[in-house]
Amino acid sequence: MNLGLLGFGVVGSGVCRIIDAQDTEELKDIHISKILVKDLSEGNDPRLCVNAEEILNDPDIDVIVECMGGLEPAHAIAAKTLAAGKSFVTSNKKMYATFQQELQQLSTTHGGRIGCEACVGGGIPWLHEVAHTRRIDAISSFRGIMNGTTNYILSGMTDTGAEFDEMLKQAQSLGYAERDPSDDIDGYDVRYKTCISAAHCFDAMAKPEEIPSYGIRNIKAKDIAWARKNQRIIKLIGQGTLKDGALQASVMPVFLHESDAMSRVSSNFNQIELNGATLGRAAFYGQGAGSLPTAHAVVQDIIDLKQNRTHAASHPHACNVDNEAVTGTYYVRTAKLASFTGLIDQKIDEETFLTAAVSMNGLLQAVKNADDPALFLAEVDR
Amino acid sequence: MNLGLLGFGVVGSGVCRIIDAQDTEELKDIHISKILVKDLSEGNDPRLCVNAEEILNDPDIDVIVECMGGLEPAHAIAAKTLAAGKSFVTSNKKMYATFQQELQQLSTTHGGRIGCEACVGGGIPWLHEVAHTRRIDAISSFRGIMNGTTNYILSGMTDTGAEFDEMLKQAQSLGYAERDPSDDIDGYDVRYKTCISAAHCFDAMAKPEEIPSYGIRNIKAKDIAWARKNQRIIKLIGQGTLKDGALQASVMPVFLHESDAMSRVSSNFNQIELNGATLGRAAFYGQGAGSLPTAHAVVQDIIDLKQNRTHAASHPHACNVDNEAVTGTYYVRTAKLASFTGLIDQKIDEETFLTAAVSMNGLLQAVKNADDPALFLAEVDR
Known part of the structure; x- marks a missing residue:
């Protein structure tokens, strides 16, 4: 070959x-x-x-x-x-x-x-494991830490109390972050990976721009401190669920409970998990980037081609993202609190609040209306 | 078929x-x-x-x-x-x-x-991933939490401060532990899994009885408390390394540092990881037991047979375990402290001490000589 x-x-x-x-x-x-x-x-x-x-x-x-x-x-x-x-x-x-x-x-x-194994999770054999699982199981959902740069920044902020800018500079000096870090810190990179994962898990090919995506650019040490105080650790999570035939997908910071093993994935490592009908919850952890790990994933694809390995389960088709039925509780910090009247369940301080369990689409519409470039948003529970 | x-x-x-x-x-x-x-x-x-x-x-x-x-x-x-x-x-x-x-x-x-996928890690596609990785990489080492019963007991003791007997009874009442729990709590189950993993990772087929194995039967709440105070979380770990052609393997409780993601695997879940030449560290997490997850692993093997999937890398041969070069620091609690003169680096209390970095074989010989049925032993660092 x-x-x-x-x-x-x-x-x-x-x-x-x-x-x-x-x-x-x-x-x-x-x-x-x-x-x-x-x-x-x-x-x-x-x-x-x-x-x-x-x-x-x-x-x-x-x-x-x-x-x-x-x-x-x-x-x-x-x-x-x-x-x-x-x-x-x-x-x-x-x-x-x-x-x-x-x-x-x-x-x-x-x-x-x-x-396209190397497109998601670097060296982690994620798409391979999705296909392997689907030889037996339907997959109902996936979620993961899919970006090493932002995980490095968030882990550093959590461990040291540092502010975002300081950790971003450190990530840049170590080569973990680009000079223009937007793709990573604004969630676009995770959006691409979530989009590709949904196609592999559910055969549902959505357009990436349909997946609501929020990054960590606006996070502050005080958000992390609130998380800590509430036994939470913040991670940037891409997730997808197939529910009643609808593809639910989103990218946003999530305050994971500290008893959740995924909350403990630190530094620039990635971890992605799936829920299979008989397998249950299975997670895959490893180097999400880097020359040899990512190249390893590329070469695995090449060997599959040489060995003519195919997966009968996969018949991807075009699909829209439909988050209509998603509800959750959210943490919002914004200078424009007035735009969120009716969504505020509990005020944390003059610029920060928690919602009750609300429609994600409804909340994101209010975020759009508020038009606050410094707004920070995270999912607390779903 | x-x-x-x-x-x-x-x-x-x-x-x-x-x-x-x-x-x-x-x-x-x-x-x-x-x-x-x-x-x-x-x-x-x-x-x-x-x-x-x-x-x-x-x-x-x-x-x-x-x-x-x-x-x-x-x-x-x-x-x-x-x-x-x-x-x-x-x-x-x-x-x-x-x-x-x-x-x-x-x-x-x-x-x-x-x-024999279902023999190790229940539903976790561990042996499959070992073979998959070896299409490209030599694997240099593996380690893992391979027994759900003991992980349930250790996690419970860590979270609640309960004593061993209490958590064992709870595990038995939930069906996680057998009426005769020896295979789990004395490390035999993990020994079988370590033995099979070594054959798959390194082509090195050892006899299980050659792998030194220590369980958690004698652990006390005070051992867990010491771990906590030293930012450690205790897990029962099976591990194997191929070093200069020698198979190093052991099963024993390990005080993992709490920054080690494996320390956060709780309840009855399993996690096993490998080190690949280009892949680096990769870990696999999931249900280590249970009807459908374990059956899932069995059926994956059956599908591989049907599809005639083989792995060129695997040529297992008989091999002895050789821990001669393994050194580590260890935590020992025993009524027979006098048997360990020369190995005691730091006394924790009248019955508990830490070693300096010592030969594992030397320490295990002293443990044998001490012949204390209530002795508790754990690896602290290696």
Whole structure:
């Protein structure tokens, strides 16, 4: 099996290292033929090239492995690969979540297969375990800590009492956070992963922008202090539930009870769990990012393609997000308390309150109306 | 694929329920032909029979699924099945760990395959994930909470300050512990699971009796209190490491640091983790026992057999346990302090001390010499 590798950054170089090492029986006969880079000065590997067409049109290349990131040209390359009946493996959650419906359709029509394990949970074999569980069980719900950057920041704030900005700077200096951290701290990254997880757990392909998503940009040490005092630990959680045929999904900070094992996942680790009909609650913990763990997930997809492993259970179809029936209690801190009259059950201080059990859609409509750029919102119970 | 199911208790009846339901594509064409029971009054299923030979000699039965428990006749049936070139799936950790080498040999010689996912971690897809990881990585170590009964007791003692006897009675009244709880509380159950895990992680098949194993029978509330005061939470841990070709393995209570996510696994849940060369630390959490979760694991093995899934990485061979190079610091409470002269680094009270970093084998020799039936031992650091 000959691969065309697109991108030679953190993940791409890890893929190259694992496959070139040929450490196991399963890696035998898997070879990287060409590696797309922006500039030939990125290394002195004779397989480097700068022309994507050269790779896409190479009849000896069976599988395209995309680790470039960004929407384009990754999306155009994915579409072209699948339209040619070739298989496509990607670690690009943003591109894949955004164009999931189109790419699945191309896969079904032309027979090329898609691997996207590395898009969710880094090295954690999450999508693999979802498919494995579904050989027997219907999955009713999933939830998880899916972003290492924000978990690092939240864990640090919880452990040290530091403010958000301080922990963000620390995460940036360690390479855990980008210079422009919006994708992580505003919840977009978790939204892509929640979207992809819903497709794998429930066959329900939603558009990412339909999933209400709130991040941690506005969190303050005093929110963490309130959590502590109430035996809670805050985590940024992506979750999905299939209820009476409707896909419920959201991304937001959640005050997990400290008896919940997920609340204890610290530093930049991820943990994702599912509920299966006979399996019950099962959780998977590991490195949510990093060169070799993420590359490990990419290579697992490649081995599945080589071994022609398929999962009969999966028949994804387009689906809308429908949170109409979701109710919960929420913690809101805002300068515009007046916008929330009728939703305030208990005032914590002049700018912070708890709701009673209310409709999530109703609360989010009030949040929208309040239009407060500094508002902080978290789920307390559901 | 036609199955002969041996045993119709907690696990066997769960297997029957999942397979008969035929809920997924993967379960199609898998049928239970006959069910071995001790007494036909166990149910009114027309497939019940009381004669094992009738099942073993049925030419239409492809796979024997053993959920009887106990060493014999389970072992004789396993050997006969494999000698006939048929495949064998079991949830019987005691029998499988004890006769692993013989049964593996029969499998290799006659071509029948063995499934034992349900032997370790109940519903947790632990052995599956070990094999999956090994498609790419060498595994250097594993450790885990592998026994729900003892975890329930230890979690309860930690949360409430209760003494051991009180929590054991509670576990028995909830059905989490047997009337004779020795297998659980003396560490034998975890020893079988550690033994099977080592074979899957490292291809190293040791005899279970070679793995030094200490349980929690002698733990007291004051040991837990000491742990608490030192930011530790006690868990019964089975662990294995492959170091310079030697298999290191042990079962004993460990004072995990409370920042270790594994310390937060509570109630009767299990969690097992591995260290992979490129994957890093990955952990798997779920129901370690119970009818449907354990049956789920049995049925996963059956589906693997049907789909003819094999793992090239696994070539288990006989191996001795060699803890010669293991050092650690230990907590010991004993009436026979005099037997430990030279090992006492810090006295906690008149009957309790901590060692410095010492040889595990040396300490265990001293424990043996002391011959104190009420001695309690735990690992603090390694």
